[in-house]
Amino acid sequence: MKILIIEDERLLADSLCTLLEGKGFDVEAVYDGETGREYAMLGIYDLLILDVMMPGLDGYQVARQVRTARCSTPILMLTAKSGVEDRIEGLNAGADYYLTKPFDSRELLACIHALLRRQGAQVDEMTFGNTALDLGTSTLICGEKSIRLSAKEFDVARLLFQSRDRNLSKEAILARVWGYDSNAVENHVEVYVGFLRKKLTAIGSDVRIVSVRRLGYHLEVLMEC
Amino acid sequence: MKILIIEDERLLADSLCTLLEGKGFDVEAVYDGETGREYAMLGIYDLLILDVMMPGLDGYQVARQVRTARCSTPILMLTAKSGVEDRIEGLNAGADYYLTKPFDSRELLACIHALLRRQGAQVDEMTFGNTALDLGTSTLICGEKSIRLSAKEFDVARLLFQSRDRNLSKEAILARVWGYDSNAVENHVEVYVGFLRKKLTAIGSDVRIVSVRRLGYHLEVLMEC
DNA sequence: GGTAAACTGAAAGCAACCTTAAATTTCTGA
């Protein structure tokens, strides 16, 4: 998670860096609006923390220019200006959140998490080995390659990716995918596991669906020999 | 744009309704947390405005339960509680913005626009592949060519352009375009997807509406062979 | 080596989806 801080007060910028780096973020700081705008437009950041009052290009202008350039990185605007007018101007300039100084560091972190959460809500996926199951597009993804799953294939895959390396019985899969009272038989599961295995190898995944006699299936990462 | 207000003070709820309806939003209000949670989970709203202090289920609990149910509708939390702790709790419960009463109506509108903007519901246009959906004129644009959409066609198109390559179930389209309590059937969606496909090819778009059996529809850019 | 479990491929069945066209409702301009 890369965060860019645009803040001319070095002391505050530095303490923010320390705080966020301590929380595991990858942080960069710049100390004026011009530079901030240039960095922000690289589009490589997951979040911008932007001060309003800066010499030269101020925060509102930076936000407006970043948005005009169709860069949609979330912006957390941070400022001593606490007037309603200022907050409105900030939000309308393209900011996603307006936080007034002085602020509580826990509140800042909660804001950051809220913004990143929304950012990440776009793609919901489960990963195992080098492979991801995308819940939004119902596809298996491995590096460049990806392959779409049918509805039933997806249901089975989701159960397996949930259980990961823990065993999942055929009865459990039957009950949850076909329904407890359906007249589906265990061979259905076998056929669908076959489908999934084919698709996993097709995209070059290192994930294997291992069957354990009488106990069911679980995922494993293929070891190189 | 459908907004759900969850607020037990009827006076405030009603004045919010009036304000937002005046701005062209489609607003519904409910007056307790239980009902609010149920309505919110329908997943048919573009935004929730949620009061914290309510008898029974409070705003924090509603937010938490809605998020637990994997419902990602943006939440604007609105409350008289102004303490830092409260703001942190609200954000961590799943809110996207925390606004303290009393608030300026222009600030509220700025927040709403900021949240909807991030949601992907741009005010001007939404693009996918070589094609744009103009929200002002409700037309599909591809290079020189453009074609006008009817009201329902536009509603369906907007949902698809919002979801982009993520699956959108027919159920969800039905609920959000025809209303969850209408007696519309899935064939309506099929017919309208047919209309949109015809119009997309008519303007030479490289965007395809792909159907995934049992899971719904999503957009894809046609690959050259 | 025998047995039970698991796997595979091919073909049939069927639900989901698409298309079309006509009927109905809503909108629009004179």
Added chain:
DNA sequence: TCAGAAATTTAAGGTTGCTTTCAGTTTACC
């Protein structure tokens, strides 16, 4: 207000490809 156009709904029939079935083969374990 009314006629005509546009939009929406309804319904039937065609098509697709997911799902199921099943028989034959392979694998694992005793």
